[in-house]
Structure formats: C-alpha cells, structure tokens
Amino acid sequence: MPRCEILSTGFSKESSETVMNSYSERRSMKLMDAVEVYRRGSGASQNAYDWYRQSAKRHGNVLFGRTTVSAFKKHGIWHVDGSEFQEALRLNRERLAETGRITEDHRKGIIHGRDGDRIETEWGGYQIRGPFRFEWSNYEAIRKKSGGRWICNACNSPANTEHKKDECHLCRDWNGCGRDCTLSRVVCQECGFSLDI
Numbered sequence: 001m002p003r004c005e006i007l008s009t010g011f012s013k014e015s016s017e018t019v020m021n022s023y024s025e026r027r028s029m030k031l032m033d034a035v036e037v038y039r040r041g042s043g044a045s046q047n048a049y050d051w052y053r054q055s056a057k058r059h060g061n062v063l064f065g066r067t068t069v070s071a072f073k074k075h076g077i078w079h080v081d082g083s084e085f086q087e088a089l090r091l092n093r094e095r096l097a098e099t100g101r102i103t104e105d106h107r108k109g110i111i112h113g114r115d116g117d118r119i120e121t122e123w124g125g126y127q128i129r130g131p132f133r134f135e136w137s138n139y140e141a142i143r144k145k146s147g148g149r150w151i152c153n154a155c156n157s158p159a160n161t162e163h164k165k166d167e168c169h170l171c172r173d174w175n176g177c178g179r180d181c182t183l184s185r186v187v188c189q190e191c192g193f194s195l196d197i
C-alpha cells in the first residue's frame with residue numbers, strides 16, 4: 001500500500017528549525033508508490049516508472065498530468081513531495097471530470113470553445129475554426145486511419161472540403177508534411193457556411 005509519512009519525529013510548528021529543515025521534514029511519499037497511485041487514478045496515457053525516475057534524476061522533479069512535483073532522494077530512494085503530489089492528483093481529477101463533461105456535451109451536440117481553441121475529449125478532441133471544427137480520434141490517429149474530419153458547428157454534419165492549394169515543399173520534394181496542406185476551403189452543404197483556409 002502506498003503511504004504518506006512524516007519523515008521526522010518531534011516536529012514542532014513553532015520551532016525556527018522547522019523552516020530550516022522543512023525540505024527534509026516535509027511530508028513525502030516514495031516515487032514508486034506515487035506512480036502507482038497516479039496510474040490507478042488517471043485514465044490517461046501511462047508512463048513507465050523509469051520515465052519518472054529519469055526525470056527526477058535530471059530535473060529534480062516529475063510531471064503528474066500537467067503538474068510538476070518536486071522529487072528528492074531520501075535514504076537512497078526517490079521520493080516526491082506529499083502535498084505537491086496530492087495537489088497534482090486533485091488537479092488531474094478535476095481535469096478528467098471536465099473532459100468527461102465536454103465528451104458528454106459533444107455526444108449531445110454541444111460544442112465548447114471559441115475560434116482557435118483546442119478542446120480535449122475522452123476519445124481525442126476538436127479545434128474550433130470559424131463556423132467549423134476539426135475533430136480527431138486518438139484511436140484512428142494512432143492507427144493512421146484518419147487524421148480527422150471537418151464538422152459544421154451549426155448542424156453537426158460532416159463538411160465538404162476543397163483542395164485547391166499547391167502542395168507545400170515537404171509534400172513536393174520529401175515524404176510529405178503530414179498535414180492537409182492543399183486544403184483551401186471548408187463548406188457545409190446544409191447551412192451554406194464556408195471557411196477559406
């Protein structure tokens with residue numbers, strides 16, 4: 001079982017030594033336990049323990065979700081700051097809940113964000129571009145089945161695309177840019193909205 005522990009005994013809040021020793025006396029948790037706790041709580045992509053250990057070694061901190069947590073060696077074992085780690089867990093829970101809401105809204109046809117915003121969903125995400133959004137699925141992207149598709153925000157129908165731009169030099173001379181660089185226009189047949197790219 002992972003556990004948080006107070007490393008020192010005889011801890012006194014009033015003592016001036018508390019400030020001096022706060023680094024070594026603060027609540028800490030073994031990095032290995034923290035990684036396990038985080039892994040169980042996050043539905044997101046998982047990094048191996050070694051990835052965290054390398055980061056601790058190189059930077060003196062590790063990243064849980066989007067939060068940086070201080071890491072230090074105690075008795076030759078990597079530990080993380082207990083309160084910082086709890087905060088990282090809290091923020092990650094909030095973010096997962098928010099992504100859950102956005103995913104549920106998307107299912108009902110409710111679209112979030114303003115022009116240019118990238119919105120994360122449980123299956124991938126979308127980016128708002130004028131009256132349209134470009135949606136992608138992580139599952140399809142990883143399998144290179146599809147980079148994504150254009151959808152009209154007003155009617156949620158797939159939009160038509162026109163490709164009248166010249167290929168970029170990466171597509172002409174190399175293996176390609178991996179983007180839809182010839183895309184010139186997005187049009188919704190239903191609503192008549194259009195966007196020049």
Ligand SMILES: [Zn+2]
Nearest residue numbers: 152155188191
């Ligand atoms: Zn439309």
Ligand SMILES: [Zn+2]
Nearest residue numbers: 168171177181
């Ligand atoms: Zn290109």
